[in-house]
Amino acid sequence: MVIDLSAHARTPGTGLGAVRTRREVVATPTDPLALRCGRSLDHVEVAYQTYGELSPAGDNAVVVLHALTADAHAAGEAEGDGGPGWWDSVIGPGRPIDTDRWFVVCANLLGSCLGTTGPASTDPATGRPWGIDFPPITIGDQVAVLRRLGGALGITRYHALVGPSLGGMHAIEWFLAAPEEVEATILIATTSELTTENRAFSAAGRQAILDDPGFEGGRYLETGGAGPERGLAAARRFAHITYVSSEALERKLGDPAPAGAPPRSAAEWLAPGRAVETYLEHQGQSFLRRFDALSYLFLTRPMDDFAPFGPANAEAACRAVARNPTARHLVLSFDSDWRFGTSHAVRLAARLRAAGARAVEHQELAAPWGHDSFLLETPGMGELIARALAD
Amino acid sequence: MVIDLSAHARTPGTGLGAVRTRREVVATPTDPLALRCGRSLDHVEVAYQTYGELSPAGDNAVVVLHALTADAHAAGEAEGDGGPGWWDSVIGPGRPIDTDRWFVVCANLLGSCLGTTGPASTDPATGRPWGIDFPPITIGDQVAVLRRLGGALGITRYHALVGPSLGGMHAIEWFLAAPEEVEATILIATTSELTTENRAFSAAGRQAILDDPGFEGGRYLETGGAGPERGLAAARRFAHITYVSSEALERKLGDPAPAGAPPRSAAEWLAPGRAVETYLEHQGQSFLRRFDALSYLFLTRPMDDFAPFGPANAEAACRAVARNPTARHLVLSFDSDWRFGTSHAVRLAARLRAAGARAVEHQELAAPWGHDSFLLETPGMGELIARALAD
Numbered sequence: 001m002v003i004d005l006s007a008h009a010r011t012p013g014t015g016l017g018a019v020r021t022r023r024e025v026v027a028t029p030t031d032p033l034a035l036r037c038g039r040s041l042d043h044v045e046v047a048y049q050t051y052g053e054l055s056p057a058g059d060n061a062v063v064v065l066h067a068l069t070a071d072a073h074a075a076g077e078a079e080g081d082g083g084p085g086w087w088d089s090v091i092g093p094g095r096p097i098d099t100d101r102w103f104v105v106c107a108n109l110l111g112s113c114l115g116t117t118g119p120a121s122t123d124p125a126t127g128r129p130w131g132i133d134f135p136p137i138t139i140g141d142q143v144a145v146l147r148r149l150g151g152a153l154g155i156t157r158y159h160a161l162v163g164p165s166l167g168g169m170h171a172i173e174w175f176l177a178a179p180e181e182v183e184a185t186i187l188i189a190t191t192s193e194l195t196t197e198n199r200a201f202s203a204a205g206r207q208a209i210l211d212d213p214g215f216e217g218g219r220y221l222e223t224g225g226a227g228p229e230r231g232l233a234a235a236r237r238f239a240h241i242t243y244v245s246s247e248a249l250e251r252k253l254g255d256p257a258p259a260g261a262p263p264r265s266a267a268e269w270l271a272p273g274r275a276v277e278t279y280l281e282h283q284g285q286s287f288l289r290r291f292d293a294l295s296y297l298f299l300t301r302p303m304d305d306f307a308p309f310g311p312a313n314a315e316a317a318c319r320a321v322a323r324n325p326t327a328r329h330l331v332l333s334f335d336s337d338w339r340f341g342t343s344h345a346v347r348l349a350a351r352l353r354a355a356g357a358r359a360v361e362h363q364e365l366a367a368p369w370g371h372d373s374f375l376l377e378t379p380g381m382g383e384l385i386a387r388a389l390a391d
Numbered sequence: 392m393v394i395d396l397s398a399h400a401r402t403p404g405t406g407l408g409a410v411r412t413r414r415e416v417v418a419t420p421t422d423p424l425a426l427r428c429g430r431s432l433d434h435v436e437v438a439y440q441t442y443g444e445l446s447p448a449g450d451n452a453v454v455v456l457h458a459l460t461a462d463a464h465a466a467g468e469a470e471g472d473g474g475p476g477w478w479d480s481v482i483g484p485g486r487p488i489d490t491d492r493w494f495v496v497c498a499n500l501l502g503s504c505l506g507t508t509g510p511a512s513t514d515p516a517t518g519r520p521w522g523i524d525f526p527p528i529t530i531g532d533q534v535a536v537l538r539r540l541g542g543a544l545g546i547t548r549y550h551a552l553v554g555p556s557l558g559g560m561h562a563i564e565w566f567l568a569a570p571e572e573v574e575a576t577i578l579i580a581t582t583s584e585l586t587t588e589n590r591a592f593s594a595a596g597r598q599a600i601l602d603d604p605g606f607e608g609g610r611y612l613e614t615g616g617a618g619p620e621r622g623l624a625a626a627r628r629f630a631h632i633t634y635v636s637s638e639a640l641e642r643k644l645g646d647p648a649p650a651g652a653p654p655r656s657a658a659e660w661l662a663p664g665r666a667v668e669t670y671l672e673h674q675g676q677s678f679l680r681r682f683d684a685l686s687y688l689f690l691t692r693p694m695d696d697f698a699p700f701g702p703a704n705a706e707a708a709c710r711a712v713a714r715n716p717t718a719r720h721l722v723l724s725f726d727s728d729w730r731f732g733t734s735h736a737v738r739l740a741a742r743l744r745a746a747g748a749r750a751v752e753h754q755e756l757a758a759p760w761g762h763d764s765f766l767l768e769t770p771g772m773g774e775l776i777a778r779a780l781a782d
Binding site: 036037038039119132133134135136137138193195196197199200201203204206207208210211212213217218230231233234237238241246249250253254256257258259261262263264265266267269270271272274276277280281284297298301304305306307310311312313338 | 427428429430510523524525526527528529584586587588590591592594595597598599601602603604608609621622624625628629632637640641644645647648649650652653654655656657658660661662663665667668671672675688689692695696697698701702703704729
């Protein structure tokens with residue numbers, strides 16, 4: 001039995017119809033992207049989608065920033081397979097992020113494997129996949145790419161940056177990098193800095209990938225090997241457990257302990273049998289079909305070091321906020337989220353206020369689904385987003 | 392940097408001095424052990440230690456039941472390397488489980504690899520390691536082995552069964568199997584049934600082992616292969632995160648996000664660097680030296696199906712409790728334990744009461760260390776254990 005926890009609350013259909021993913025080149029040999037690590041990229045291509053129309057003044061943009069493993073297809077129906085975007089319930093005509101009013105942009109992140117340049121892309125200098133030779137990237141580098149895209153699209157001012165989970169980190173970073181350009185942030189199930197427990201889960205997942213012989217020192221794309229499939233599936237299974245609440249797992253996948261005797265064969269006994277086991281097996285396997293292990297490493301690692309209000313960055317954050325102290329910040333958390341739950345939101349709101357932001361609001365929503373509640377039609381979330389955009 | 396969370400609170404030295412692990416054969420071809428799966432074992436050997444003296448009537452026994460990866464060496468100094476037992480702070484002369492008064496027994500579990508018969512043992516029928524051909528076992532089968540050992544030692548009555556974590560499940564099962572023999576149980580950081588989240592973590596760990604090519608279908612002991620070392624290390628790292636609280640990880644292993652730029656090389660950037668990463672790496676690697684992957688599978692799987700008060704077993708549990716309704720049950724939980732925390736304890740106490748037990752007490756202790764708090768000198772724990780034994 002395979003149950004997709006995330007599918008149950010998707011709103012079918014949307015006024016947006018089919019949406020095409022487009023690509024923009026935002027770094028070239030004559031205009032390279034300088035990275036925080038000291039290296040630079042001569043070619044960066046960004047996959048993105050837009051919904052709605054940019055105003056003549058270029059000032060009605062709302063950027064939606066995706067979480068770890070999502071892509072630019074946030075809303076509407078995909079061309080071809082026709083599947084809805086990952087936030088289709090939130091974005092569209094008359095929806096909380098109203099495409100009749102806002103010019104909505106969602107772009108795939110630098111380092112991902114879903115259309116934007118990353119370790120699985122070709123290194124123009126060698127003609128081979130970058131692999132482990134792709135440069136280390138930071139949340140700030142990823143934001144720089146997104147800002148170049150915004151410029152190319154003619155956006156002059158961002159009405160709001162809306163980011164769930166990892167996307168919230170990008171929204172924070174973006175605001176601090178260019179506070180004058182940003183009127184509001186909506187920071188959902190996110191954090192101003194990972195806890196050591198967050199980092200522990202992340203590190204254990206990466207280690208499973210790095211340890212897999214199929215990783216081949218990060219050159220499996222070049223050799224044409226199968227890649228670290230077992231390690232990536234293991235990392236995904238464990239990570240997935242942290243994305244859903246204990247209550248959600250119980251409701252959806254709780255089955256009673258079997259009444260009878262165990263089978264006589266240990267091979268049979270140890271094979272996945274219960275609903276939760278089959279579900280995790282499916283989560284691991286289906287992830288392999290859509291995600292690259294190197295991108296998983298390159299996207300999780302920058303989160304570890306994200307600390308815009310940490311000791312090394314606090315002063316810069318204060319200076320940035322002082323350039324736009326009245327920007328509005330809505331911090332949303334879900335009560336059942338044990339990844340970036342309410343304690344993260346409380347700290348994030350406090351850090352923003354301490355840095356001088358005058359319009360910071362924190363709202364906790366009751367939601368039984370855990371961290372992934374942002375993907376579902378959690379009661380109250382759409383209303384809060386719509387209100388924050390309308391303010 | 393390697394920090395051993397579990398080492399910091401051990402009491403050095405003990406009046407017990409060096410203790411020897413002994414072995415008892417509790418199943419033979421003429422007296423085989425019939426298992427719940429329908430198969431039987433013709434040879435079962437149990438590794439155990441005892442502390443203190445059995446009374447002439449054989450009625451002063453206290454059985455200490457170990458958790459998943461521990462062994463019979465609960466107290467005193469080991470012969471040879473001289474290391475203290477895993478619960479040395481709790482067991483000894485004048486300690487909470489007072490060896491001047493009680494005859495204390497701790498035995499390694501059926502299915503383990505630390506002295507008692509398990510999948511790494513030799514199958515007498517073939518002369519080769521059992522491996523995957525070892526029969527599926529249940530918590531009840533493991534208790535049956537322990538009861539045979541108790542009989543062989545001349546114990547007639549158990550003053551108390553004391554079990555932390557998995558050991559608590561054995562204590563519950565044992566009481567329900569032979570309520571007349573048992574005066575009290577002390578059930579610490581344990582559960583009457585796993586949650587689906589508990590099972591999910593466990594399943595993801597097992598899958599990492601089963602998926603490892605080194606598992607060789609469970610025949611790596613026979614072939615002399617290295618075994619599923621990567622899978623076992625990954626399982627251990629993730630499991631370890633669930634054994635400690637977020638607060639404990641923060642206190643012991645929290646280091647600030649690095650202020651500088653990332654290194655220029657991704658290989659360097661992705662390698663374990665922070666304290667928590669090095670710590671988890673060490674947890675995984677050191678586990679390989681002392682534990683067998685098949686035993687990990689054979690010991691975790693029975694927990695999934697443990698449900699003595701579940702629909703299929705509730706009636707039998709009531710009948711069992713009715714045979715000794717005044718037995719005392721102390722249920723202890725730690726407030727920071729998110730594996731078998733207070734919600735598990737509340738349910739366990741309720742189930743015991745619903746089954747007719749009249750003397751059930753639940754106590755929650757404040758302890759910052761999470762599930763592993765039972766291994767440390769958690770304030771109040773020793774006193775509660777001593778009081779429960781004295782009652």
